[in-house]
Amino acid sequence: MIYKLPKILIIFLFAGLISCQNNENKSDSETDILPAEEKKDELNSPDRPMPRSYMLARMREDDELTAFTEEFERSGLEEEFKGKEGIYTIFAPSNAAYDRIPARQMNPDNDSLRSNANLMRYYMVEGEMTVDYLRERIRASENDRYEFRTALGEKLWASLEGDKIVLTDVLGNKASIVTSNMDEYYGVYHIIDNVLQPGENGE
Structure with missing residues (x-):
């Protein structure tokens, strides 16, 4: 059943x-x-450093850039970086560069906050400029000399000397890129072997 x-x-x-x-x-x-x-919550966390301040934190960890990061802090520009987003390329002179050619000797007005801040802006370029990018631009430019403007509005020129990328400032001073460090989210910084100067307009 x-x-x-x-x-x-x-x-x-x-x-x-x-x-x-x-x-x-x-x-x-x-x-x-x-x-x-x-x-999403992790990315938006208020404790997560913003890109610009993260870049400076990375540079402070580099033993070759203690003199540059101290100059940057003294310039007062660090306050502009806090809480703001933006990718920058920074060309930072090494400690050996500052020891060899003291910034005070090259720029008598270096004690003033304004001149020091302008000097730091001269080392900065908005956007990401990797070594490969610079090489491509140099080879595509007239006379193999790539011209660009820094955050100060003053010019720098990049060229190749052998395998080295060499920067030339408005006064004719030259600096070679020694090493480069890149972060895909925050930008790139290059260590250079000389102290560059923006000239009269940057004083």
């Missing part, structure tokens, strides 16, 4: 089965969404 379930019981069981499936689908959906939300 075959036992038949009452219709009302069958309806109840069917409804329960559908409810379980909906819950499983909801759980799967939440599993897909939550990691993305957590990642």
